Amino acid sequence: xxxxxxxxxxxxxxxxxxxxxxxxxxxxxxxxxxxxxxxxxxxxxxxxxxxxxxxxxxxxxxxxxxxxxxxxxxxxxxxxxxxxxxxxxxxxxxxxxxxxxxxxxxxxxxxxxxxxxxxxxxxxxxxxxxxxxxxxxxxxxxxxxxxxxxxxxxxxxxxxxxxxxxxxxxxxxxxxxxxxxxxxxxxxxxxxxxxxxxxxxxxxxxxxxxxxxxxxxxxxxxxxxxxxxxxxxxxxxxxxxxxxxxxxxxxxxx
Amino acid sequence: xxxxxxxxxxxxxxxxxxxxxxxxxxxxxxxxxxxxxxxxxxxxxxxxxxxxxxxxxxxxxxxxxxxxxxxxxxxxxxxxxxxxxxxxxxxxxxxxxxxxxxxxxxxxxxxxxxxxxxxxxxxxxxxxxxxxxxxxxxxxxxxxxxxxxxxxxxxxxxxxxxxxxxxxxxxxxxxxxxxxxxxxxxxxxxxxxxxxxxxxxxxxxxxxxxxxxxxxxxxxxxxxxxxxxxxxxxxxxxxx
Numbered sequence: 237x238x239x240x241x242x243x244x245x246x247x248x249x250x251x252x253x254x255x256x257x258x259x260x261x262x263x264x265x266x267x268x269x270x271x272x273x274x275x276x277x278x279x280x281x282x283x284x285x286x287x288x289x290x291x292x293x294x295x296x297x298x299x300x301x302x303x304x305x306x307x308x309x310x311x312x313x314x315x316x317x318x319x320x321x322x323x324x325x326x327x328x329x330x331x332x333x334x335x336x337x338x339x340x341x342x343x344x345x346x347x348x349x350x351x352x353x354x355x356x357x358x359x360x361x362x363x364x365x366x367x368x369x370x371x372x373x374x375x376x377x378x379x380x381x382x383x384x385x386x387x388x389x390x391x392x393x394x395x396x397x398x399x400x401x402x403x404x405x406x407x408x409x410x411x412x413x414x415x416x417x418x419x420x421x422x423x424x425x426x427x428x429x430x431x432x433x434x435x436x437x438x439x440x441x442x443x444x445x446x447x448x449x450x451x452x453x454x455x456x457x458x459x460x461x462x463x464x465x466x467x468x469x470x471x472x473x474x475x476x477x478x479x480x481x482x483x484x485x486x487x488x489x490x
Numbered sequence: 491x492x493x494x495x496x497x498x499x500x501x502x503x504x505x506x507x508x509x510x511x512x513x514x515x516x517x518x519x520x521x522x523x524x525x526x527x528x529x530x531x532x533x534x535x536x537x538x539x540x541x542x543x544x545x546x547x548x549x550x551x552x553x554x555x556x557x558x559x560x561x562x563x564x565x566x567x568x569x570x571x572x573x574x575x576x577x578x579x580x581x582x583x584x585x586x587x588x589x590x591x592x593x594x595x596x597x598x599x600x601x602x603x604x605x606x607x608x609x610x611x612x613x614x615x616x617x618x619x620x621x622x623x624x625x626x627x628x629x630x631x632x633x634x635x636x637x638x639x640x641x642x643x644x645x646x647x648x649x650x651x652x653x654x655x656x657x658x659x660x661x662x663x664x665x666x667x668x669x670x671x672x673x674x675x676x677x678x679x680x681x682x683x684x685x686x687x688x689x690x691x692x693x694x695x696x697x698x699x700x701x702x703x704x705x706x707x708x709x710x711x712x713x714x715x716x717x718x719x720x721x722x723x724x725x726x727x728x729x730x
Contacts (some may be wrong), residue, residue: 288621319626327623337618341636341713351622354632383713396618403622 239302241266241438242287242329242407247296249282256282258462259296264407264440269433271449271470272442274459275485280442281334283459284409287440288331292316300328300406327355330400330408335416336392338384344371344395345380351403370398374428390421394428401432408432410441446489450474458482498684501675502691510671511692517588517660517667518653522600524593526646529600536605547601554598559591560659566591567663588660588667592653599649607642608634640711647704651697668692 240263249257256279264270274280286293289306298306305325307314317325338347348367352358358366371377374394384392393413400408410429414422426448433439433452443449449456449470456473458465458481466473466482477483501507535547554562566587571577611634619629658669666674672689676682 290617290620323620323623323625325623326621329621331618331621333614333618333621335614337612337614339615339618339633339637341640341711343715350619350632351624354628355623381715383715386714399622 238265240264240299241301242440243299244283244287245297245299247283247286247298248294249279249286249291250294256462257286257293260462260464262457262464264438266438267436268455269437269439269441269453270455270457271453272440272457272459273444273446273449273485273489274457274465278459279462280459281411284331284411284440284442288329288409289322289326290331300325323355327351327403328406330403330405332393332396332400332408332410332413334412336384336389336396338392338396338399340384343381343383344376344387344391347384347395348399348402351399356403366402367398370402371395373401374398375424388421389417390424393417393425397425397428397432401437407438407440410439410443412442412444414443414445444489446474446486458485460485493683493687494681497679497681498687501685501688506671506675507668507688507692510666510668511696513585513665514654514657514667514669515696517585517592517657517665518650520589521593521596521657522646522650522653524589525596525600525649526604528593528597529604532597532601533604533608536601537608551598551601554595557595559595559656560662562595563588563591563659563663584660584663584665587663588657588665592656592660596649596653596656600646603642603645603649604638607638610641611637636711640708643704643708643711647700650704651700654693654696654700 243263245261247257247260247262248255256277258279260279260283262283272280272283282291285291286306287298289298293306297304306322307316309315338344339350342350345364345367348370349360349363352363352366353360368377368380371380374397376391376394376398379387379391379395384395387395397408397413413429414425417425422445426445429439429441429448430452441449441453450473451470453470455467456470457467458473458479460481466477466479468478473482474486477486532547532550535543536551538544538547567584570587571582576582615633615637616629619633624632657665657667660667661670661673664670668689672685675685679685
């Protein structure tokens with residue numbers, strides 16, 4: 237098997253004395269799609285934020301292509317990198333948020349361009365071309381001049397996917413990408429993600445969409461109480477779960 | 491009624507009034523610019539997680555919100571030159587003292603406006619900017635600030651208008667702005683109504699112009715494509 241692209245080990249995180257992650261081990265290989273399920277408050281979204289380097293871990297390590305990110309060892313002690321160094325490392329990890337978080341003061345095209353022009357220092361003209369191409373891939377090139385307030389939730393989330401994708405990340409993290417959407421808009425976003433998976437993108441998807449997980453994911457993970465309870469291929473996970481907690485969780489969502 | 495329209499019109503069109511109005515607006519514009527600059531950094535200090543930044547920023551707001559602007563102007567013009575020879579030189583005019591004095595006071599208020607504007611921007615915005623790999627400065631300049639400016643514009647317009655009127659306080663340090671111009675004329679002619687009426691007209695014109703300017707700037711921050719959006723049914727198919 238190839239080396240994992242993104243790997244966390246013994247990941248710990250507490251908020252105000254409340255331990256949310258209790259030593260999580262998780263990895264994703266190139267081209268793999270991993271779905272992460274679990275009740276709310278189980279720590280699955282926290283793991284994504286830590287992997288995206290948006291928050292510092294309390295303990296454990298995160299490795300991208302085998303190299304430790306987020307922290308460094310100085311004088312024998314592990315220390316968090318400063319924000320500027322983290323910013324550089326974040327470019328290789330794409331993040332899609334539950335509430336889209338598009339920039340309301342920029343139209344769809346400029347939302348996609350901003351990372352290219354400000355982070356990768358690509359010329360305005362080339363950035364526009366690449367942004368338009370990416371908007372085409374999510375089926376929204378005809379909405380390029382529209383501002384987020386003029387787009388539906390599903391369209392906003394597709395622009396957000398294009399915004400992360402245009403920077404050519406090694407891995408894409410999705411934090412409940414369809415949870416804030418009206419039911420009739422969920423399909424268009426899942427469709428984009430499914431095509432992305434088929435194109436070979438490495439993806440970690442925290443989701444409540446059991447059908448999407450069973451159809452698209454290579455592996456399904458159940459989070460509960462800050463630890464990983466079960467991890468298996470979809471058929472195995474849904475039809476023949478090994479753990480009682482998985483069975484209980486599935487009985488609630490089915 | 492004793493009101494001579496001729497005197498009123500004559501004063502209204504006199505170069506002295508025009509100059510006085512210009513000085514009032516110039517003091518307001520420059521002190522607002524100074525206040526916005528200082529206020530931005532004070533606001534950054536107030537919202538910083540570091541106590542070593544919070545404390546001086548908090549002290550600044552506390553101090554300058556407490557001291558009357560009139561007292562600050564008197565200190566600027568009378569006390570400073572007595573204490574430091576630098577302020578006895580030619581460059582230190584009533585105009586400079588008024589701009590700096592009002593700017594320092596106003597900065598405390600602008601800091602609070604900017605602070606609340608920065609805090610009004612959704613947390614997810616800087617999160618998204620950081621996730622793209624933007625540096626803290628880029629997140630501030632390209633994501634947070636443009637959205638904060640929109641929130642800060644209406645109260646800043648208020649402050650701007652306030653400053654035009656506060657500039658009349660500078661009469662105590664012998665700056666010949668609009669109100670002082672009227673007062674000087676009254677002292678000679680005793681035509682109160684005509685001279686004050688002329689001042690009213692100027693203040694109305696200035697504030698009207700500022701109000702129009704404010705709504706024009708606010709329009710720039712509406713963030714919609716101004717083209718008429720055709721009601722075509724968006725195809726839900728994604729062409730990935």
